Amino acid sequence: MLDTLTSRRRWGEAIIQNLFLLCAVLIVLVICGVFIFVGYNGLQLFTLDHTNAGTFFTSTNWNLDPTEGKVSYGALGYILGSIVTTVFAILIVTPLALGMAAFMTELCPKWLENILRPLLEIFTGMPSVVIGFLGLVVLVPWVGRLAAPIAPLAATAGYGWATASLVLVIMVLPTVVSISIDALRAVPASVREASLALGSTRWQTIRNAVIPAAKTGLATAILLGTGRAIGETFAVTMVLKAQNALPANVLTPGAFFQPNINVPLGIVSYFSEAPTPAAHAACIMLGFVLLIISFLFMCISRFLASKGVYK
Amino acid sequence: MSAHQQSLQEATYSQNELHPARRERLVRHLHTNNRIAMVVLSLMTALVVIGFLFIIVYLLVQGFPYLLNPDFYSPNPNTEISILPELYNTFYMLVLSEIILIPVSLAAAIYLVEYARQGLLVTSIHLAAETLASVPAIVLGLFGYLVFSSLLGFGYSRLSGALTLLCLNLPFALRLFEEALTSVPRDLREGGLALGSTRWQVIRTVVLPSAIPGIVTGIVISAGKVLAESAALIFTAGTLSPRHPYNLDPLIGSDTLTIHIWYVQTIGAGSYSSADAPTAIAGGSAALLIIALLLVNIGARSIGHAIQRKVMST
Numbered sequence: 102m103l104d105t106l107t108s109r110r111r112w113g114e115a116i117i118q119n120l121f122l123l124c125a126v127l128i129v130l131v132i133c134g135v136f137i138f139v140g141y142n143g144l145q146l147f148t149l150d151h152t153n154a155g156t157f158f159t160s161t162n163w164n165l166d167p168t169e170g171k172v173s174y175g176a177l178g179y180i181l182g183s184i185v186t187t188v189f190a191i192l193i194v195t196p197l198a199l200g201m202a203a204f205m206t207e208l209c210p211k212w213l214e215n216i217l218r219p220l221l222e223i224f225t226g227m228p229s230v231v232i233g234f235l236g237l238v239v240l241v242p243w244v245g246r247l248a249a250p251i252a253p254l255a256a257t258a259g260y261g262w263a264t265a266s267l268v269l270v271i272m273v274l275p276t277v278v279s280i281s282i283d284a285l286r287a288v289p290a291s292v293r294e295a296s297l298a299l300g301s302t303r304w305q306t307i308r309n310a311v312i313p314a315a316k317t318g319l320a321t322a323i324l325l326g327t328g329r330a331i332g333e334t335f336a337v338t339m340v341l342k343a344q345n346a347l348p349a350n351v352l353t354p355g356a357f358f359q360p361n362i363n364v365p366l367g368i369v370s371y372f373s374e375a376p377t378p379a380a381h382a383a384c385i386m387l388g389f390v391l392l393i394i395s396f397l398f399m400c401i402s403r404f405l406a407s408k409g410v411y412k
Numbered sequence: 413m414s415a416h417q418q419s420l421q422e423a424t425y426s427q428n429e430l431h432p433a434r435r436e437r438l439v440r441h442l443h444t445n446n447r448i449a450m451v452v453l454s455l456m457t458a459l460v461v462i463g464f465l466f467i468i469v470y471l472l473v474q475g476f477p478y479l480l481n482p483d484f485y486s487p488n489p490n491t492e493i494s495i496l497p498e499l500y501n502t503f504y505m506l507v508l509s510e511i512i513l514i515p516v517s518l519a520a521a522i523y524l525v526e527y528a529r530q531g532l533l534v535t536s537i538h539l540a541a542e543t544l545a546s547v548p549a550i551v552l553g554l555f556g557y558l559v560f561s562s563l564l565g566f567g568y569s570r571l572s573g574a575l576t577l578l579c580l581n582l583p584f585a586l587r588l589f590e591e592a593l594t595s596v597p598r599d600l601r602e603g604g605l606a607l608g609s610t611r612w613q614v615i616r617t618v619v620l621p622s623a624i625p626g627i628v629t630g631i632v633i634s635a636g637k638v639l640a641e642s643a644a645l646i647f648t649a650g651t652l653s654p655r656h657p658y659n660l661d662p663l664i665g666s667d668t669l670t671i672h673i674w675y676v677q678t679i680g681a682g683s684y685s686s687a688d689a690p691t692a693i694a695g696g697s698a699a700l701l702i703i704a705l706l707l708v709n710i711g712a713r714s715i716g717h718a719i720q721r722k723v724m725s726t
Contacts, residue, residue: 125520127516128586133540201453203453220461223706304449389551395551398546399542
């Protein structure tokens with residue numbers, strides 16, 4: 102009697118354990134599926150239309166519709182747009198995020214931290230479209246008024262890479278600050294105490310003891326922020342104001358203040374109404390490029406994190 | 413002792429024995445630097461905080477008049493500024509994706525925390541979760557389109573959208589649930605096992621009840637992510653409101669509140685009879701989303717603790 106009870110229990114136990122294992126393995130299947138499906142369907146571009154697809158990474162000429170002249174899949178303009186907006190956003194985010202994280206871990210009184218933490222959490226989960234809408238109604242007119250003299254067209258001066266970078270700053274900053282705070286928190290108090298005991302000022306302690314001790318964690322924060330910035334879609338595409346091509350004057354400052362493009366914009370504007378299978382594949386290929394870039398950033402940040410002393 | 417070493421020692425000696433006036437100057441210099449740095453750090457934080465508060469207050473204030481307009485919630489399909497269908501769809505998708513998400517990610521978290529031994533399997537699952545969390549939402553949208561809409565044949569539908577949201581939320585929910593489970597002390601499990609219970613009995617009767625606050629927090633946070641998501645949905649759930657939205661049919665395509673904001677501000681902006689309608693819809697919906705997010709963030713922790721108090725008292 103007891104025997105059958107035990108064996109039935111053991112069976113039940115094994116079934117439950119394998120069921121749970123299946124759920125855990127599901128996540129591995131999903132990520133493999135993402136790489137396989139997006140990669141396979143994107144790379145189809147090079148077999149479906151191999152005469153025109155060779156210029157994907159080298160040309161800025163993007164025309165998917167055969168009825169509108171020669172087909173061309175040059176995605177360089179989109180990629181350039183993503184790189185430019187991301188680099189400018191990260192250049193603004195890095196000092197602000199590090200400064201704010203240092204303030205919140207080293208200087209901030211407890212009551213203030215209890216107010217700032219939830220504020221950061223709310224902005225970490227902020228819907229992309231809400232910030233895009235804010236960009237349209239607040240940032241676009243504001244940037245437009247400031248940049249009207251140097252923009253090629255005063256009426257659209259508020260749209261483009263400059264506003265997109267600002268929107269990215271709002272989207273990425275909270276994440277970078279939160280991860281930086283965790284990195285600074287991971288530095289043990291003994292490091293600070295040792296530095297202060299040697300007669301350092303607070304600033305010397307922060308600059309010469311705490312930040313160097315947390316540097317891998319801080320680098321991880323910035324890299325993860327960069328990965329997020331590259332993949333950010335709606336907030337940015339709303340203020341870029343859809344256009345299909347890189348403007349001609351891309352090397353002048355005016356290029357920042359006119360409607361422009363980046364990778365997610367290309368996907369959003371062309372994927373749903375791609376005229377040919379090759380055009381469809383070209384849009385998925387843009388997505389694959391995004392996937393690979395953000396994967397690389399994830400790998401580098403993981404590698405750096407594994408080098409860190411304090412976790 | 414070589415002459416070089418001697419001169420080095422003299423140099424350090426003279427450095428340690430600074431002239432009082434020079435030491436005074438050095439100290440003053442360091443203190444000024446310190447004060448400047450503190451002011452700069454505080455100003456940076458103030459700038460960010462004021463900016464963030466401005467955004468919240470601005471969005472609430474500009475959207476408030478639209479929220480008071482009864483037409484905004486009108487069930488009449490001819491009222492163009494009504495967002496009731498989108499509200500219903502958002503809620504529907506939220507419930508549908510959470511119904512699948514909670515058991516799957518909780519089971520995965522239980523496996524990782526309670527059953528698995530540290531090793532290759534656990535490492536690769538964690539690596540997979542981290543990679544999935546770093547995938548841009550728009551790429552997950554493409555994946556959802558390729559797999560759920562095309563391969564499995566669900567088309568542009570609520571089901572495709574909910575399954576894509578599941579993929580998006582899986583790594584986050586997994587991490588939050590894992591944290592909730594690891595926070596339960598070891599002694600409780602050992603006590604249960606020592607009484608002769610099987611592992612599953614211990615998990616069900618000891619671990620899960622103690623982990624409830626963390627689990628509820630995780631559920632609420634992932635719900636917030638569903639409310640905020642947009643890029644993963646345009647290619648899976650579509651961008652248009654269905655003709656008859658108020659039903660439980662999972663195979664009709666429908667838009668959510670976030671998609672609707674994007675639609676009326678970009679491609680759909682010209683299709684409204686009054687020019688103010690897109691601003692009214694987007695402004696009101698943005699304010700509504702902000703309010704929902706505030707509630708989620710305030711609620712996430714307090715609900716968890718309230719539930720635990722109830723569970724523990726019975």
